[in-house]
Amino acid sequence: MAELILKNLTKKFGDKTVLSDFNLTVNSGEFVVLVGPSGSGKSTILRLISGLEKVSAGEIWIEGKLVNQVAPKDRDLAMVFQNYALYPHMTVFDNIAFPLKLRKVTKQEIKSRVGEVANLLGLEEMLYRKPATLSGGQRQRVALGRAIIRQPKIFLFDEPLSNLDAQLRSGLRAELLRLQKQLKTTSVYVTHDQLEAMTLGDRVVVLKEGVSQQEGRPEELYHRPANKFVAEFIGSPAMNFLAGKIAERGQVFVSLGIRIPLSNSNLANYADKELLLGVRPEDILINPAGAQSTLSAKLEYFEPTGGECYLYLALGTARLVAKYIGQDKFKLGQQVRLEFNQNKLHLFDKQTGLRIN
Secondary structure, three states: OOEEEEEEEEEEEOEEEEEEEEEEEEOOOOOEEEEEOOOHHHHHHHHHHHHOOOOEEEEEEEEEEEOOOOOOHHHHEEOOOOOOOOOOOOOHHHHHHHHHHOOOOOOOHHHHHHHHHHHOOOOOOOOOOOOOHHHHHHHHHHHHHHHHOOOEEEEEEEEOOOOOOHHHHHHHHHHHHHHHHHHEOOOEEOOOHHHHHHHHOEEEEEOOOEEEEEEEEEHHHHHHOOOOHHHHHHHOOOOOOEEEEEEEOOOOOOOOEEEEEOOOOOOHOOOOEEEEEEEHHEEEOOOOOHHHOOOOEEEEEEEEEEEEEEEEEEEEEEEEEEEEEEEHHHHHHHOEEEEEEEOOEEEEEOOEEEEOO
């Protein structure tokens, strides 16, 4: 196991800055996920760590050693890519064993270690098949096996599940997490999928345009997002937002004639500021039979998914998505009574996007 420290990392391609003053410490044995949209700089960070790209400024420390000038092959890292990168003419055994053959490990030790890795990944029956005969999930397990057998200081994962279908992704997510906890290898995982980030990471770093927006445990990012971007990016469906202002000495949020009571009494100083009120779909409380709430919305569309249903609502001119647990019969166009969970509301400065409560 090894600690990884990134200090003030900056990467430029010509005049374009793709990563700006990025800092991160990954503790020994920790699984950290970098998440963000395309172009946010997350894959660039992996390439800088691995040495495939040179830093424009900043430092990379692995196990207490500055590695900026160390060749990729000497950094003792293993990288798993989204496209498997297997040798098509080699068997599964030879693909997994390849790093050991480069190190001139004895045949007996290679056979023993490949057997251990194959057992770990459930590949025992496939060792003498070629990659072309394997499914996508099996190929990715072979790629994982080739990385694991090196026993590196650090694992780097560059969107390894993005080419798989939803069911395979779910299964391999669980397998990756099990393997990482068993091997206890320091790991940095890149994805654009916020669900992967939330389920895999001990900590998650949200990136936008090369700048870290927030770093923390998954539940911290979900329940206390630092800004509107994080609030919108983490969670599916995304957080709902209403633009408006604080009124009545901080007791009410007013948006386009809609009055929403607030439980936070320390908001009077924001009375004249343009704010955004955020509420997650599960924190919109629905009672189609008729609640005491003064809020009523028109049901424009709904998506039943079994034991729950997503309701797409028009509240005045605003559009909201609510998550409803249950089997109630909904009809398009009906009026739905709703309330907001007062303990789960989020307020952001409309101009800066920063959280204010």
